Structure formats: structure tokens, C-alpha cells
Amino acid sequence: MTAAVAVKGKDLEVDEEGYLVKLSDWSEDVGKAMAAEDGLVLTPNHWEVINFLREYYDEFQIAPAIRVLTKAIGKKLGPEKGSTKYLYELFPYGPAKQACRYAGLPKPTGCI
Amino acid sequence: MAKPDFNVPRLAEYLEPPQLAPDAMAGSKPFKASRQHQAALGFPGELVENWEEVAIAKLGELLGKYRSLRVYLDGCVKCGACTDKCHYFLGTGDPKNMPVARQDLLRSVYRRYFTPAGKLFPKLVGARDLDNSVLDEWYSYFHQCSQCRRCSLFCPFGIDTAEISAAAREILDAIGVGQKYCNEILGKVHAIGNNLGLPGAALQDTLAGLEEDVKADTGVDVRFPLNVEGAEVLLIPPSADFFAEPHVDGLIGYAKVLHQAGITWTLSSYASEAANFAMFIGNYEQMRKVALRIRKAALDLKVKRIVIGECGHAWRVAYSFLNTLAGPFDFLDRNYPVPQHIVEITHDLITRGAIRLDREANDHIKVTFHDSCNVARASRMGDRPGGQFVLPREVINASCNHFHDMDPDTIGERTFCCGGGGGLLTDDLLELRVKGALPRMQALRQVQQEHGVTHIAAICAICKSQFTKVLPFYGFPMDAVVSVHQLVSNAIQLGAKA
Ligand code: SF4
Numbered sequence: 194m195t196a197a198v199a200v201k202g203k204d205l206e207v208d209e210e211g212y213l214v215k216l217s218d219w220s221e222d223v224g225k226a227m228a229a230e231d232g233l234v235l236t237p238n239h240w241e242v243i244n245f246l247r248e249y250y251d252e253f254q255i256a257p258a259i260r261v262l263t264k265a266i267g268k269k270l271g272p273e274k275g276s277t278k279y280l281y282e283l284f285p286y287g288p289a290k291q292a293c294r295y296a297g298l299p300k301p302t303g304c305i
Numbered sequence: 306m307a308k309p310d311f312n313v314p315r316l317a318e319y320l321e322p323p324q325l326a327p328d329a330m331a332g333s334k335p336f337k338a339s340r341q342h343q344a345a346l347g348f349p350g351e352l353v354e355n356w357e358e359v360a361i362a363k364l365g366e367l368l369g370k371y372r373s374l375r376v377y378l379d380g381c382v383k384c385g386a387c388t389d390k391c392h393y394f395l396g397t398g399d400p401k402n403m404p405v406a407r408q409d410l411l412r413s414v415y416r417r418y419f420t421p422a423g424k425l426f427p428k429l430v431g432a433r434d435l436d437n438s439v440l441d442e443w444y445s446y447f448h449q450c451s452q453c454r455r456c457s458l459f460c461p462f463g464i465d466t467a468e469i470s471a472a473a474r475e476i477l478d479a480i481g482v483g484q485k486y487c488n489e490i491l492g493k494v495h496a497i498g499n500n501l502g503l504p505g506a507a508l509q510d511t512l513a514g515l516e517e518d519v520k521a522d523t524g525v526d527v528r529f530p531l532n533v534e535g536a537e538v539l540l541i542p543p544s545a546d547f548f549a550e551p552h553v554d555g556l557i558g559y560a561k562v563l564h565q566a567g568i569t570w571t572l573s574s575y576a577s578e579a580a581n582f583a584m585f586i587g588n589y590e591q592m593r594k595v596a597l598r599i600r601k602a603a604l605d606l607k608v609k610r611i612v613i614g615e616c617g618h619a620w621r622v623a624y625s626f627l628n629t630l631a632g633p634f635d636f637l638d639r640n641y642p643v644p645q646h647i648v649e650i651t652h653d654l655i656t657r658g659a660i661r662l663d664r665e666a667n668d669h670i671k672v673t674f675h676d677s678c679n680v681a682r683a684s685r686m687g688d689r690p691g692g693q694f695v696l697p698r699e700v701i702n703a704s705c706n707h708f709h710d711m712d713p714d715t716i717g718e719r720t721f722c723c724g725g726g727g728g729l730l731t732d733d734l735l736e737l738r739v740k741g742a743l744p745r746m747q748a749l750r751q752v753q754q755e756h757g758v759t760h761i762a763a764i765c766a767i768c769k770s771q772f773t774k775v776l777p778f779y780g781f782p783m784d785a786v787v788s789v790h791q792l793v794s795n796a797i798q799l800g801a802k803a
């Protein structure tokens with residue numbers, strides 16, 4: 194099966210769970226289009242998370258652990274926002290999975 | 306929490322027998338493994354052409370290899386004792402989730418091809434041909450069994466549905482119909498060393514962050530050593546302990562305990578995973594390959610002891626099979642059991658007064674304990690029978706003042722699965738996971754109402770993630786689950802020795 198996300202009239206291939214198949218297909222518009230499908234408008238705070246995920250992935254070839262993520266976001270947006278709770282407010286389906294999807298990263302696997 | 310597109314069961318006064326809902330879960334099927342996931346494990350990439358033949362041959366091979374499988378398939382007298390013992394039946398009402406019905410999905414095919422009566426008079430003995438509809442049912446309902454073995458406890462013949470499910474999944478893999486969740490993960494363990502696919506550099510970075518955090522919290526330099534040759538203990542946690550909450554709070558607890566006890570220890574980036582998903586797919590060669598990573602890491606790092614972190618099925622594999630799979634471990638210190646569980650270490654240190662805990666540190670919560678199925682029904686801890694129930698509770702009681710057990714029918718060896726074990730902890734099975742959690746949620750609600758319990762402690766990475774996900778569906782906060790060593794971490798007195 195091939196599913197796709199439509200970005201600017203172009204269909205980009207995603208897997209059965211909606212994650213981008215080719216990392217290089219990503220652009221900010223992909224994140225926006227995926228969020229729109231979930232009925233979500235991405236704010237600058239969403240983008241802080243997404244951008245951090247992409248930077249981290251670029252360096253380590255994996256998404257950051259939840260603690261690494263909350264700490265980084267706390268530094269960027271203020272300590273009261275450096276919490277799992279805040280990340281769930283931004284990404285109700287779970288920061289690791291939903292935010293990774295918008296960031297064009299593969300889905301984290303394992304007992305998580 | 307996202308809105309579910311299915312009905313979440315209602316938590317009633319007590320656990321009621323479900324309304325029968327035939328085929329209610331027939332549509333529940335996990336994503337199939339891709340060609341690449343299959344290839345990484347040496348399985349065919351798609352349904353092979355002569356799949357019926359291959360499946361029957363595989364079943365024959367398994368019957369030859371595992372005598373128990375034939376005994377289980379022959380032995381059922383349809384007494385019905387197991388029917389209402391499965392959490393997935395209780396949560397879904399689908400009669401095919403009765404353990405005996407689940408077994409019959411394989412048994413009927415076994416009878417047809419491997420018993421004289423089934424070959425001659427199939428209809429009379431409930432034997433049936435292997436065809437597409439059977440295959441479909443296998444894929445669906447053998448992925449609705451968490452291999453928790455609760456049913457076998459109530460069967461007068463001890464028939465183990467978990468073993469039957471594992472055999473069925475092995476047949477499915479052999480004909481090219483694998484499950485994505487398990488097989489993708491096993492591929493990552495072979496390639497990278499853990500279920501997450503967390504490479505060494507990321508692991509190092511994560512651990513450095515934890516050292517910073519603990520220092521900021523406590524003022525003490527607690528180390529999280531990685532790949533340190535000559536350490537006494539090689540600690541093998543489930544990789545979720547590096548990544549997720551509340552798992553990581555447990556990892557911090559192990560580190561504090563080992564630090565305070567003055568035991569030198571190390572993690573390994575090569576064997577950075579306690580879990581062994583090969584058990585879930587019933588594949589011995591895969592299980593051995595994963596277990597051998599632990600042996601190699603222990604040899605390379607020249608450690609004297611192997612200690613397993615909070616992971617349920619990992620402890621079963623380690624406790625029951627590690628020596629057979631990857632032994633002999635004659636190069637380790639024979640004064641300690643091989644392997645040991647981190648709870649055994651902490652328990653011993655508490656008993657000897659070698660670490661001190663301040664129970665008041667957990668006075669803000671009231672705790673209950675969820676026995677993980679693989680620890681409860683397939684392993685032991687310490688040197689007394691039932692130690693796997695006693696030791697964790699004693700560690701919890703030494704760490705907090707308010708502990709209340711759940712209904713005795715739902716704990717100890719009768720414990721209910723969290724609903725996400727056995728390779729089912731995946732989003733494509735969310736409905737099954739939520740419904741299968743019903744009996745556990747029921748028991749939790751009861752201690753919440755009667756004793757004001759606020760938190761459920763667990764010693765398994767799968768249980769912790771499963772609860773985090775399903776608790777909100779039943780009106781509990783997602784962070785109402787804690788690691789056992791998180792309680793220890795909160796309570797342990799660091800610094801000056803007593
Ligand atoms: S092993 Fe557990 S999940 Fe499987 S049928 Fe038995 S009770 Fe149900």
C-alpha cells in the first residue's frame with residue numbers, strides 16, 4: 194500500500210502510520226500539512242520542538258529521550274515549559290511520536 | 306489524550322463476566338512486517354506461494370522439537386476452566402479470545418494433519434483444512450494473546466496458551482507473514498544493540514544528561530558509566546529506561562543504589578537491551594542471537610556479575626534461559642547467581658543496612674504494585690519460593706509509608722497482564738490494549754476508592770509504557786505509574802554512610 198501526504202500539489206509517500214518514507218522529502222510545509230490533517234495549527238512553540246528534534250536527529254540518528262527533550266525545551270521556552278505535561282499539551286498524541294512525525298523522522302520503536 | 310474511535314469499557318463495581326460479542330475483534334490486526342524487516346531476520350519477505358505446505362511442515366517440525374506443544378494440543382478436555390481467565394476476553398467479550406478457543410485455532414489444523422481421526426473424519430473431531438480464512442484468524446487472534454500464561458494457571462492440565470501462540474507466530478513468520486512491531490525491533494537489536502535503535506553516541510549523550518540532572522537534584526556525583534572495562538557489574542536495563550518516563554526514573558534509582566553501595570558498574574552500548582522479543586515470536590535462533598550479545602559484552606568488559614533491570618519478559622529469558630542460550634558463564638563470580646535482578650541487589654542492600662531509605666520522601670503518594678506476568682508466573686527472585694512477589698513489595702515498603710495491595714485475585718501468581726505484553730505494545734493495537742487493561746484498571750480503581758491509592762508501581766518497561774498510554778482512557782492521570790526504583794530513588798540517602 195502507498196499512502197501519501199499532499200504538499201503543494203505533490204504527493205509525498207508516507208508509511209502505514211503516516212511517517213514520511215524518505216527523510217529528504219521533508220520541508221516545513223510537510224509538518225504543516227500533517228498537522229492540518231490532525232486539525233492542529235503549528236505555533237512557534239511547536240516549531241521549537243520540531244526543530245530541536247531535527248537537529249538532534251541530525252547529530253545522533255535517533256530522536257532524543259524525553260528528558261533530553263524536556264530539558265532542551267525548558268532552556269528555550271522557560272523552565273515551566275520544560276515538562277512532559279507541556280509537551281503533551283502541544284502534541285496530544287504524545288511528543289515522541291506525533292512531533293517526530295511532523296518533523297519527518299521515523300517513528301521511535303521499542304517498549305515506549 | 307487523543308479521542309478513541311472505539312468504546313472504552315466501563316469500570317463497574319466488580320469484574321462482571323462480559324456480554325458475548327462474537328467476532329467483535331476479528332478486525333484487530335497489527336501491521337505486517339515489510340520485506341526488509343523480514344529479511345533482516347531471515348524470514349521470507351511475503352506470503353510464500355506454497356504457504357499451506359510450508360506451514361504444515363513447520364508445525365510438524367515444532368511438534369518434533371517441543372514435546373510440550375503436542376501435549377498441549379492433545380490434552381484439552383474442554384472443561385471450560387480457562388474461558389473467563391483472559392483479560393482480552395474479559396475486555397472484549399469476543400469468544401475467540403477465550404484461551405481454549407484461541408488454542409483451537411491451531412488445534413483444529415493440528416488435528417486435521419497430524420491425528421488419524423482428523424485425517425479420516427475431520428468434521429467429527431473439529432479438524433479443519435488450513436485455508437485463507439484460518440490464516441486470517443491466526444494473524445488476528447494470535448496477536449491478541451500477550452502470552453501472559455494466566456489461563457494456564459487455572460487449567461487442570463497446565464495447558465500453556467502462550468506456547469501455542471508463540472508457535473503460531475513462528476509458523477506465520479516461516480510463511481512470510483510477520484508482525485511489523487516485533488520484527489522491526491529485533492532487526493534493530495541485531496544492527497544497533499537495542500529495541501530503540503539508540504546508537505552509542507546518543508546513549509553517551511543521554512547518560513551525561515542524567516549525571517547532570519542527578520547532580521543538580523542531589524548535589525552528588527552519581528555516575529552512569531558506559532563501556533567501562535573491569536567494572537564489577539554489567540547492568541542490562543531495557544532500553545526504554547534510557548528514553549521514556551517513568552522508566553528513566555527507575556534507571557536513576559539503580560544508579561543511586563549502586564553508587565551508594567560502592568559497587569562498580571557499567572552499561573554496555575553493544576548489549577544495551579534486556580528485552581528479547583524473540584521470545585514473543587517463538588524463535589529460538591533469534592532468541593539466542595540476542596542473548597549472545599549479553600555474553601559478548603560481559604566478556605569484553607571483563608565484568609564479574611550480570612544484573613538485569615526492570616523488564617518483565619527479559620527477566621524470564623534471563624532467569625530461565627540465559628545459561629542455556631549463552632552459557633556457560635564460568636568466567637563470572639560464582640558467589641553470585643547468574644544473572645541477578647536489580648531488585649535482588651537492592652533488597653539485599655536494604656536487608657543488610659548497607660543503604661538507608663527515608664520513607665517520608667514518598668509520603669506524597671499512596672502506592673500499589675502490579676506484578677508483571679513474566680516475573681510472576683515464569684521466574685523467581687531471591688532464594689525462597691514466591692520471592693518474586695515478596696522482594697519487590699519489601700523494597701517498596703522500605704521506600705514508602707503507604708502501600709496497599711490490589712484484590713488478591715489480581716496479584717501474585719494470579720496477576721492480570723497490563724494489556725500490552727507479548728509484543729502487542731504498538732499503536733495499531735490500541736483498542737485491544739485499552740480493552741485488555743480492563744481487569745487491571747478495575748482493581749486499581751478499587752484500591753483508589755478504598756485506600757486512596759494514587760500510584761501503581763511496576764517492574765517492567767512494557768507495563769510502564771502500556772499504563773502511561775491506557776490510564777487516561779479510564780480517567781486516571783498518565784503519570785500515575787511509577788518505577789519501583791523510582792520510589793527507591795526518591796527515598797535513598799546519598800552521601801555519608803551509616
Ligand atoms: S496467555 Fe494470557 S493473553 Fe494468552 S490466552 Fe492466556 S490469559 Fe489470554
Ligand code: SF4
Pocket residue numbers: 380381382383384385386387388404405459460461462463464
Ligand atoms: S482449562 Fe485446560 S482443559 Fe479446560 S478448556 Fe481450558 S485449556 Fe482445555
